[in-house]
Amino acid sequence: MYDPQPPDVQNDQTVACADARATVVEMADIWKAFDDFQALSGASLELQAGEIHALLGENGAGKTTLSNVLTGIYRPDVGTIRLDGEQRRFHSPAQAIAAGLGMVHQHFRLVEPLTVAENIHLGRPELPRRLSRRRLISETAQAMEQYGLTVNPTARIWQLSIGEQQRVEILRVLLRGARVLILDEPTAVLTPSEATELFAVLRRLAASGRTIVFISHKLHEVLAVSDRVTILRRGMNVATRPAAKMTPEKLAKLMTGTERVMEAPRPSKGRGKPVLELRNVSARGDRGLVSVREASCTVHEGEIVGVAGVSGNGQRELTEIATGLRHPFEGTVAIDGQDLTARLPGDFVSAGVGHVPEDRIGSAIVPSATVVDNAVLRAFRTGELSRAGVMRRGAVRVFTDRLVTAADVQLPDIDVPIANLSGGNQQRFVARREAWAADRLLVAAHPTRGLDVRAADQVREVVLDRRDAGCAVLLVSDDLDELLAVSDRIVVMYEGRIKGDFTAAKARRKEIGYLMGGGDLVGGAGAEAPS
Amino acid sequence: MGSLFNALHTSIDAGAVILIAAMGSLLAERSGMLNLGMEGMMALGAVAAVVAAGQLTSPLLCLLVGIAAGALCGLVFGVVTAVIRANQVLTGLALVLLGVGLANRIGTDFAGTPMSTTFSSWPIPLLHEIPYIGRALFSHDPIVYVAYLVLPAAASYVLFRTRHGLNVRAIGENAAAADAAGLRVTATRTIYATIGGALAGMAGGWLVLSLTPTWTQNVTGGRGWVAIALVIFAYWRPWRVVGGALLFGGMISLGFLAQDQNWGIPAPVLAMLPYVLTLVLIVLPAFVPSIRARRAGAAPAGLTLPFYREAR
Ligand SMILES: Nc1ncnc2c1ncn2[C@@H]1O[C@H](COP(=O)(O)OP(=O)(O)OP(=O)(O)O)[C@@H](O)[C@H]1O
Ligand SMILES: [Mg+2]
Numbered sequence: 145m146y147d148p149q150p151p152d153v154q155n156d157q158t159v160a161c162a163d164a165r166a167t168v169v170e171m172a173d174i175w176k177a178f179d180d181f182q183a184l185s186g187a188s189l190e191l192q193a194g195e196i197h198a199l200l201g202e203n204g205a206g207k208t209t210l211s212n213v214l215t216g217i218y219r220p221d222v223g224t225i226r227l228d229g230e231q232r233r234f235h236s237p238a239q240a241i242a243a244g245l246g247m248v249h250q251h252f253r254l255v256e257p258l259t260v261a262e263n264i265h266l267g268r269p270e271l272p273r274r275l276s277r278r279r280l281i282s283e284t285a286q287a288m289e290q291y292g293l294t295v296n297p298t299a300r301i302w303q304l305s306i307g308e309q310q311r312v313e314i315l316r317v318l319l320r321g322a323r324v325l326i327l328d329e330p331t332a333v334l335t336p337s338e339a340t341e342l343f344a345v346l347r348r349l350a351a352s353g354r355t356i357v358f359i360s361h362k363l364h365e366v367l368a369v370s371d372r373v374t375i376l377r378r379g380m381n382v383a384t385r386p387a388a389k390m391t392p393e394k395l396a397k398l399m400t401g402t403e404r405v406m407e408a409p410r411p412s413k414g415r416g417k418p419v420l421e422l423r424n425v426s427a428r429g430d431r432g433l434v435s436v437r438e439a440s441c442t443v444h445e446g447e448i449v450g451v452a453g454v455s456g457n458g459q460r461e462l463t464e465i466a467t468g469l470r471h472p473f474e475g476t477v478a479i480d481g482q483d484l485t486a487r488l489p490g491d492f493v494s495a496g497v498g499h500v501p502e503d504r505i506g507s508a509i510v511p512s513a514t515v516v517d518n519a520v521l522r523a524f525r526t527g528e529l530s531r532a533g534v535m536r537r538g539a540v541r542v543f544t545d546r547l548v549t550a551a552d553v554q555l556p557d558i559d560v561p562i563a564n565l566s567g568g569n570q571q572r573f574v575a576r577r578e579a580w581a582a583d584r585l586l587v588a589a590h591p592t593r594g595l596d597v598r599a600a601d602q603v604r605e606v607v608l609d610r611r612d613a614g615c616a617v618l619l620v621s622d623d624l625d626e627l628l629a630v631s632d633r634i635v636v637m638y639e640g641r642i643k644g645d646f647t648a649a650k651a652r653r654k655e656i657g658y659l660m661g662g663g664d665l666v667g668g669a670g671a672e673a674p675s
Numbered sequence: 676m677g678s679l680f681n682a683l684h685t686s687i688d689a690g691a692v693i694l695i696a697a698m699g700s701l702l703a704e705r706s707g708m709l710n711l712g713m714e715g716m717m718a719l720g721a722v723a724a725v726v727a728a729g730q731l732t733s734p735l736l737c738l739l740v741g742i743a744a745g746a747l748c749g750l751v752f753g754v755v756t757a758v759i760r761a762n763q764v765l766t767g768l769a770l771v772l773l774g775v776g777l778a779n780r781i782g783t784d785f786a787g788t789p790m791s792t793t794f795s796s797w798p799i800p801l802l803h804e805i806p807y808i809g810r811a812l813f814s815h816d817p818i819v820y821v822a823y824l825v826l827p828a829a830a831s832y833v834l835f836r837t838r839h840g841l842n843v844r845a846i847g848e849n850a851a852a853a854d855a856a857g858l859r860v861t862a863t864r865t866i867y868a869t870i871g872g873a874l875a876g877m878a879g880g881w882l883v884l885s886l887t888p889t890w891t892q893n894v895t896g897g898r899g900w901v902a903i904a905l906v907i908f909a910y911w912r913p914w915r916v917v918g919g920a921l922l923f924g925g926m927i928s929l930g931f932l933a934q935d936q937n938w939g940i941p942a943p944v945l946a947m948l949p950y951v952l953t954l955v956l957i958v959l960p961a962f963v964p965s966i967r968a969r970r971a972g973a974a975p976a977g978l979t980l981p982f983y984r985e986a987r
Binding site: 178217218219236237238241242247249252253254255256257258262265266267271272273274275316320563 | 836837838839840841842844845848849851852853854855856857858859972976984985986
């Protein structure tokens, strides 16, 4: 059965004894500026032994920055850090690690061509000078057993799934003797079942006396796993509260400073002509295995088709086929009746296709280029922005300003490299740019991943606006609630095949979950679904 | 028959210069430092050895002076690119111009005079008496044995069998990850740039102390560039560099052989051979996708990328 929310824990019990716990870390009045952008303005954080402490805040609030200050990656301009009551100053991650502070980064820091065992042992002082493969592997296996996290020690990082890579990161930090473990948006990239596993691990670690700092935008899971919550807004503390006393609505209000306005559901105004037509397409994935099999799907004007499924079942490849990035070896792809099979991505762009890809850093932005350059990546050929192949600088800046304002991107100015923006702000930027580029079809993969509550609402609004303007939308998400909330139709992908086609109004969570797990609806819809 | 084995002897000697320099470049590149200034560092190493030979009588001491000159250049390169984070490519190119120019300037006074001290060959007992093969393989000067046996063995042992080597490779692949694991990125890169420079200086020093025992202008003749190409050709693996160096040495001695035997090929064409080979090996992957894929996968992913902890 599909359950997007992690199982509940006994919060009351853990919170009851919270007061008796010793304070491990105390960060007070931390200030940090990047050039003239003030990322932290007097933030503080207090952590106790054995607690799971959630750190919340909107995109760009300074959560990652605060964690980086604690783990010696950034040096604060002002502020004190006390560890076990003693004032400390870390000049490098090495010193923070030695003091027992470990971090699992938002974008993993693993050395791809090295093996799991090598990554886990990297930088460990206990590692003998002379390497023995056998010893490395056996020690890795031993540590995996001890912490109940298993990955093949001889596999290379690039061969692992995201969930496995995360386990490697956690193991590495634990093996270095971390007492305080900071996880920066660990669940953003995990499937629901991987997330459930992670929570079990975190609880075990906390029970053994370690302190866990947990950053997330998914308020349900925050309340389910954490003991206390600290909320940041624009680099300042808003509140620290026991999780048991909070609700998702209260948290959202503390984060944004305003009530969350829930938009009423917006049903489609009716669909028009078919825009995207996939007929029996099959394609290979990156590793050469067939990952989309004989998939057929039609998306019409003014319609959002949601693609549900456990990630890794061919959704990414499907979005790439629909945008020309991947060529099917069988079947046809048409936009507005025009056959675009085996044509270049540029032809899809000309046909009015916008794409919010799953891997934003790898394929949606050029990290080292400025925000301005990234803004016009799609539209630079239009007469508005260039004339006879020469960019119109003024117009380009106006365009960028409009985009940044519309997407509510927080940034120092539009001439900084886009890599300097926080993860969530990059995502807002890409989602809006692609929505603008999409005249006929918007293909969006996890467009709200890593976004705070308000930004996620805004991106969903953008998607609905495109639809109401007559655009066709193909939306991939592993958040079933999100799909049910915005889609007009839902299809399910399992092992590369498209199964089931539900009208959103009639879709039942249970049936979809059953299909996602590999079930079939042959004998009457849902007849075989287990109760 | 005899001339063939003579050619083998020459190949080994000619390959040794490139081998030593390439091993230096390989080590530096494994830590993420691409120093295009090999040619300049070799030239300075060579001229330093020439100047030293005027004062010192031991070829080994002269070689050490050459090594020191190269190491100093490597250190400067390391500080400028790893600590101050200047662009590696530009800094390397500047080093070529500066090194070659300076070496030629200093060398003018010495041009044409034969070296007063040179390495002499060290035939290996018994083995060198084997007919033909013995002379070709086992009667070289000591640095040649070091180049073909000690250097690759040490480099490959350190890189792939020790903790330190693992650290170096991690730093070359992903400096941010290595830093997060507590490794010393900047220090390691500076040290490896220095080692790379030292070996470039050694290659230049040995060139004038043994292979062409006199100073001539532009004595390095592009060998520094060939060394950089060789590392790419060898997929950044020490023992493959040995194979590649022999191949280049073979091309050079093929030129000599052709002249010797009067094959009627014009000398300039023969002299071009090693450089043509370099060009072919570098361009080849454009036409052979499987080589392209292997080469792309083998390059340290962090090559030439500066590391700044507070950057995203
Ligand atoms: N290295 C840096 N250089 C320049 N600006 C930076 C840097 N790191 C962070 N910032 C800026 O500081 C602000 C806070 O960033 P931070 O990454 O801490 O946000 P966050 O709370 O983690 O957001 P998200 O939920 O989107 O990950 C952002 O506006 C970002 O642009
Ligand atoms: Mg962040």
